Amino acid sequence: MSRVPSIRTDDAPRRLRAVWLGPRGHTLSWAWEYRRWATFGAIWLGFSAVLGLILWQAEPLLGLIAGPMWAMPFAHLVTARLMPYVDYDRPIRYWRRVIPGEWKRSQQTPTGERQVRVNTREIVVVHDWSMEVLRTLYLRSTDRCAPLAQPRWGWRQ
Amino acid sequence: MNIGKGLKNRVFGRERVVELDLEAREIVGHLLVTRTSLWGWYGLAPQEWTFTSEDTRTRLWDQNVHRYAQLAGHAIRVRTSSRPFPAYDFARKLDQDTPNPLPDVPGVETFDTYLEAQQRRLHTSLLDDKIVTLGVRLGDAPPVKILRSMVRGEAPSTGAGAKLLEEIKQLNQHLAGTGFDARPLSPTQMAWLMHRSCSLGMPVPPHAGVAGGEWTGEDLYAFTDPVDWFYKPMGRTVRLVGLTPGEKPVERHVAVLTLGRMPTREFPQDGIDPWMLATDRLAVPVEWSASGYLVPPTALRSAVEFERNRAENIDKHYREHEETPPPAVTRGIKEAIATYDEVTEGDARTAVRFAGPIRAAVWGTTEDECLSHARTLMDRYGESYRIEVAHPPGQVELLREFIPGELWALSGYQRRMSVGYFAAGMPHVSSSVGTPTGPYLGYTTATARRAVLHDGHFPMERLNAPGVVPIVAEPGGGKSTLVGVLAYHSVTRGQPTIILDPSGPLARLCQMPSFAPHARHLNLTDAEPGTLAPWQLIPEPQPQEFRSEREYGRAKARAHAERKQLGFDTFRMMLPNTTLRNPATDKRLRDAIRYVGGSVSVNPHQVIKMLRAGDEYAREIADLLEESSEFPLGELIFPTDRSSEFTAEAATDKQLVVITMPGLVLPSPDTDRDHWSIEELFAQPLLHLAAFYTSRFIYRRSMGERKNIFLDESHFMGNWGSGRALFVRLGRDSRKWNTAVYTSSQHPEDVLSVGRVEALIGGALVGRLEDLDIAEKAMTGLLRAPKEYATAVTKLSPRPAPGSTFDVSRTGEFIYRDCYGRVDKIRVDRDWAPELATVLETTPGLPRLASKEAPPQLFIDEVADLFGLGRDGAAA
Ligand SMILES: Nc1ncnc2c1ncn2[C@@H]1O[C@H](COP(=O)(O)OP(=O)(O)OP(=O)(O)O)[C@@H](O)[C@H]1O
Numbered sequence A: 001m002s003r004v005p006s007i008r009t010d011d012a013p014r015r016l017r018a019v020w021l022g023p024r025g026h027t028l029s030w031a032w033e034y035r036r037w038a039t040f041g042a043i044w045l046g047f048s049a050v051l052g053l054i055l056w057q058a059e060p061l062l063g064l065i066a067g068p069m070w071a072m073p074f075a076h077l078v079t080a081r082l083m084p085y086v087d088y089d090r091p092i093r094y095w096r097r098v099i100p101g102e103w104k105r106s107q108q109t110p111t112g113e114r115q116v117r118v119n120t121r122e123i124v125v126v127h128d129w130s131m132e133v134l135r136t137l138y139l140r141s142t143d144r145c146a147p148l149a150q151p152r153w154g155w156r157q
Numbered sequence B: 001m002n003i004g005k006g007l008k009n010r011v012f013g014r015e016r017v018v019e020l021d022l023e024a025r026e027i028v029g030h031l032l033v034t035r036t037s038l039w040g041w042y043g044l045a046p047q048e049w050t051f052t053s054e055d056t057r058t059r060l061w062d063q064n065v066h067r068y069a070q071l072a073g074h075a076i077r078v079r080t081s082s083r084p085f086p087a088y089d090f091a092r093k094l095d096q097d098t099p100n101p102l103p104d105v106p107g108v109e110t111f112d113t114y115l116e117a118q119q120r121r122l123h124t125s126l127l128d129d130k131i132v133t134l135g136v137r138l139g140d141a142p143p144v145k146i147l148r149s150m151v152r153g154e155a156p157s158t159g160a161g162a163k164l165l166e167e168i169k170q171l172n173q174h175l176a177g178t179g180f181d182a183r184p185l186s187p188t189q190m191a192w193l194m195h196r197s198c199s200l201g202m203p204v205p206p207h208a209g210v211a212g213g214e215w216t217g218e219d220l221y222a223f224t225d226p227v228d229w230f231y232k233p234m235g236r237t238v239r240l241v242g243l244t245p246g247e248k249p250v251e252r253h254v255a256v257l258t259l260g261r262m263p264t265r266e267f268p269q270d271g272i273d274p275w276m277l278a279t280d281r282l283a284v285p286v287e288w289s290a291s292g293y294l295v296p297p298t299a300l301r302s303a304v305e306f307e308r309n310r311a312e313n314i315d316k317h318y319r320e321h322e323e324t325p326p327p328a329v330t331r332g333i334k335e336a337i338a339t340y341d342e343v344t345e346g347d348a349r350t351a352v353r354f355a356g357p358i359r360a361a362v363w364g365t366t367e368d369e370c371l372s373h374a375r376t377l378m379d380r381y382g383e384s385y386r387i388e389v390a391h392p393p394g395q396v397e398l399l400r401e402f403i404p405g406e407l408w409a410l411s412g413y414q415r416r417m418s419v420g421y422f423a424a425g426m427p428h429v430s431s432s433v434g435t436p437t438g439p440y441l442g443y444t445t446a447t448a449r450r451a452v453l454h455d456g457h458f459p460m461e462r463l464n465a466p467g468v469v470p471i472v473a474e475p476g477g478g479k480s481t482l483v484g485v486l487a488y489h490s491v492t493r494g495q496p497t498i499i500l501d502p503s504g505p506l507a508r509l510c511q512m513p514s515f516a517p518h519a520r521h522l523n524l525t526d527a528e529p530g531t532l533a534p535w536q537l538i539p540e541p542q543p544q545e546f547r548s549e550r551e552y553g554r555a556k557a558r559a560h561a562e563r564k565q566l567g568f569d570t571f572r573m574m575l576p577n578t579t580l581r582n583p584a585t586d587k588r589l590r591d592a593i594r595y596v597g598g599s600v601s602v603n604p605h606q607v608i609k610m611l612r613a614g615d616e617y618a619r620e621i622a623d624l625l626e627e628s629s630e631f632p633l634g635e636l637i638f639p640t641d642r643s644s645e646f647t648a649e650a651a652t653d654k655q656l657v658v659i660t661m662p663g664l665v666l667p668s669p670d671t672d673r674d675h676w677s678i679e680e681l682f683a684q685p686l687l688h689l690a691a692f693y694t695s696r697f698i699y700r701r702s703m704g705e706r707k708n709i710f711l712d713e714s715h716f717m718g719n720w721g722s723g724r725a726l727f728v729r730l731g732r733d734s735r736k737w738n739t740a741v742y743t744s745s746q747h748p749e750d751v752l753s754v755g756r757v758e759a760l761i762g763g764a765l766v767g768r769l770e771d772l773d774i775a776e777k778a779m780t781g782l783l784r785a786p787k788e789y790a791t792a793v794t795k796l797s798p799r800p801a802p803g804s805t806f807d808v809s810r811t812g813e814f815i816y817r818d819c820y821g822r823v824d825k826i827r828v829d830r831d832w833a834p835e836l837a838t839v840l841e842t843t844p845g846l847p848r849l850a851s852k853e854a855p856p857q858l859f860i861d862e863v864a865d866l867f868g869l870g871r872d873g874a875a876a
């Protein structure tokens, strides 16, 4: 049989992320992916708006100029904190699904009030594939099941 | 501060209960109907993997790739689970297969205790059977009407119904092909799988089966009602609480892990196991769920093209800025081009891709235990497979994916790989070895731990194959222990058993209270003169054994020839090498023997007399033989008077006979014959003849009765023509006379020199052989496995490394070739019967050590570490 070529996943090209290197001909000294710029931009805008509005109360001009300026380090800090959680395997789309999902579709209080539903089908005991097998021993003399004193699943406790 | 804490607690800390609303709507036979889809569920048959050649592996893998590739366009889910070893069934079958167990001895062990001890062992160990199921999405959920008519077995009235039926048939047929050998799940198995998935890690309740093959609407609550799922937002585990009415709730903490990046591999040449198999080796229960689409090439084309373009553009962008692109980009481009080529130009095997998440679930009784299991798994994959395993939040949704019919996430941890890579997971290769029925011998240790049953009479009764099983290992390799365990089983099951154990430790079996009244210890050194007289040791064929006069005549001639050969060998064994080197010796001996003939009544003294009548050299030989016959025990071979038919009758009234030869100085197989002392020289023919004496036992009982013969320490057998003839005769007669024969020795050559062994043996057990050349001989000759695995033989039952102590859990390891030709590494288990363990202990001082330090119930040692049993057990 001939040698089979190596097998691989398709990860290598799919993991690549484009970075923005700065304006043409002027390479920035840091290379941020586009999605990081976008995140940074969005957070900066949000912070600027909030800070700007607060400062606007005191002095409109201060709000307009100092707001975005002060928001910038905050935005940078927050982006730097968040970005490690976003990567190829955990894109932003993934977080948009997971985070709301954790607080959705569930009841707050785990009480025993849930209605007890009655099963309509006749239930039979099947020896193979079932727990019954686990709790019993086969003995010749009695030709019946004897309870196993130490259930299999309990021994680790 | 407090407010923050309170808020955090409010948001994260409060446990929530999950509304388990299943997607499944109906289960009909192996078909599962969900809100939107129709799935078919199949069980994959176990395939052989360990100790198979690279070609066999490649072929199996190739078949798997083909099966998956043909499913292109379908969504699939591979779901592995495990079920406890069916010990009850095992015991029932063993009992039915034991019509006449050893009669009870008042006050001690009965057959029930024997059954119980094995079942307890099997219950309390982690010897689970693995179940691998494959779900295939057949299409959209069909109208209820079509389904109903299908259930009733009516011919489909509509075109759509007929089409669906045809599709299902085709799928069944395709999956039943080699490589998968899949069968549609039975309704009981479906119910079991649903239960198992809803209550992961919990014992399946007794009502896991339902009358009839159909589950609809309300019935499905039977899966979700007995269990509650609790979780904390962004928590690490899901808490499952089982509510079986009238019983204490069972709690499990489950963590779901998901696979990240996977390395490029050369499969199967790199010798690393299939990637889903590693979990079998962990002493931690793990279940898998791999869900995704098998994407056909046409659907992939644009995505792959986009990836290639993007990679190239990234590269271009760097170059525009006169920067060197990072190596990852170059690599990405290379692989993107290769992928593009595979998808556009390759055949189905290379083009089809699996796309979807791959999850593994572990559980424990406490959250800590569960998380530590998760770490074990991550560590194993990181270390030996270079596969990233992540433990993401959103556990409930991940756990849901394990339930058949549930949806799976389409974002995050999506793997995309060729079907070749996916097929290299091979969750269904397993380590099944041994006979389907029979007593419990031990468990496999190479990949997964599975119970091994061994019934020595299975090859003869069911396969019409010989029942000789050679056992080969170095001193301390566990041969005698193995023989002891096998003999213990056969005697307890009431089968007549004879053991030749020259050095004698197995004689202790006779003193076990349950065996004592049924056992006899025969000391050959005390036996009647002439007991080992060569001419009487070959049984005379009985006319009723043969179909025709001619056959009988031939058998008689064969017996005569065998007697002469045995006499010849016996005399030669007594002569020193210097005499043997003279070619005249053989001639004189042969002439004398030819003259006395091969009938049963010949006395060896007659040969000496014949030699005396010859020339001077012949008289010299006669002198040497005369001298030997005057050694102590010489009268066993040279009776003074014409020997009577010897006393083998002493052996037929008891179930267990152990023959020993205490005080005999056995030569070491490693020293050259030139250097043997006279005592050793003389011990050899005695040992040789004792094997013949023991094997006569076959013919003392009725042909059909199950019998067992154990020849411990049958070294050098293959060096002599008569020894090889005995082996051939045993091989031939073991089947006819329904006798399981086990011969143990220290060198594979003892058996291999016989010639075509594969036709004579019904299996083989090879223990540690430290020399690689010898190990290779055993591997290719006895086990018939590729030579490359010989190193495995050298590493069995390892001697303790400097500074460490004797590891009891690594003793008694053998590589076992069963009667079907499957090969796997096993460990012989003798500890389930404490009585047996003490009897078979030959390591000085070990019983004392064990009773003090070993915690009770330790079976798999890794488990002890995992659960901290080692420390606590000792402290308690
Ligand atoms: N299955 C087993 N379980 C536990 N301990 C074992 C097992 N097999 C072997 N041992 C240990 O190894 C020791 C030596 O085993 P055993 O006497 O069977 O070796 P052997 O191959 O017969 O050696 P020799 O060739 O010297 O007779 C035993 O005393 C026992 O402590």
Ligand SMILES: [Mg+2]
Residues within 6 Å of the ligand: B479, B480, B481, B712
């Ligand atoms: Mg031994």
